[in-house]
């Protein structure tokens with residue numbers, strides 16, 4: 001079992017979209033997948049609700065973490081796809097940890113995941129931007145971190161902040177997760193600023209940058225509003241899934257899970 005986190009210090013860079021579509025892709029290819037919505041904004045949950053209807057859980061994720069057992073918070077969505085939905089109450093969770101010693105505070109999610117990991121091939125944790133107890137816990141639990149990077153100047157700077165944060169945690173706490181690489185998110189092939197910054201990133205970071213890229217596609221916003229569709233006769237569905245699929249194949253290849 002591997003735990004994956006799509007992380008970037010910056011907000012609105014496609015973390016949740018990648019988490020949800022990776023869960024969709026992996027579960028459809030037969031992998032037992034759990035998506036944990038570890039963001040009080042609960043965007044991943046809303047995205048999935050557009051496809052599967054209202055997601056109700058017997059126990060909220062913050063309650064489940066207090067009890068160190070995720071079982072009652074897991075909801076089955078499909079044959080191979082489970083989710084732990086997010087809740088706004090999760091925003092109160094960090095302040096409830098003030099008396100917990102630092103080291104145990106950062107490993108709460110990791111411990112809880114370790115009790116269910118035998119049921120899954122992949123656990124994906126969707127996190128809010130910036131740094132917080134949510135991101136610390138997700139990174140402590142992670143085996144692999146993938147950084148989505150918008151090909152804009154602000155994206156470049158956020159990538160540096162993200163790398164500093166991740167290497168800082170690695171060094172300070174001896175964590176062993178691997179950064180699989182950076183996935184470029186571009187507005188359009190014709191956008192010159194995007195292309196210039198994409199080139200700069202490739203020149204400076206070499207193989208750390210995924211060969212496959214994500215582009216702005218209206219179909220993605222439609223999926224998040226009306227649900228994910230897989231219509232074989234619909235070119236937009238087909239092309240958009242293919243674009244994400246190439247990135248996820250490369251991700252698995254980089255993880256050593258696929259040829």
Ligand SMILES: Nc1ncnc2c1ncn2[C@@H]1O[C@H](COP(=O)(O)OP(=O)(O)OP(=O)(O)O)[C@@H](O)[C@H]1O
Pocket residue numbers: 010011012013014015016017018039041043127128129214215216217218220221224
């Ligand atoms: N490939 C894409 N094409 C078009 N729109 C996209 C694409 N990927 C993401 N978006 C849209 O961009 C917005 C931000 O994406 P998303 O919510 O995945 O980012 P995020 O990094 O999770 O944001 P936050 O930091 O707030 O959690 C959303 O409205 C989403 O639908």
Ligand SMILES: [Mg+2]
Pocket residue numbers: 015016017039043127128
């Ligand atoms: Mg998000």
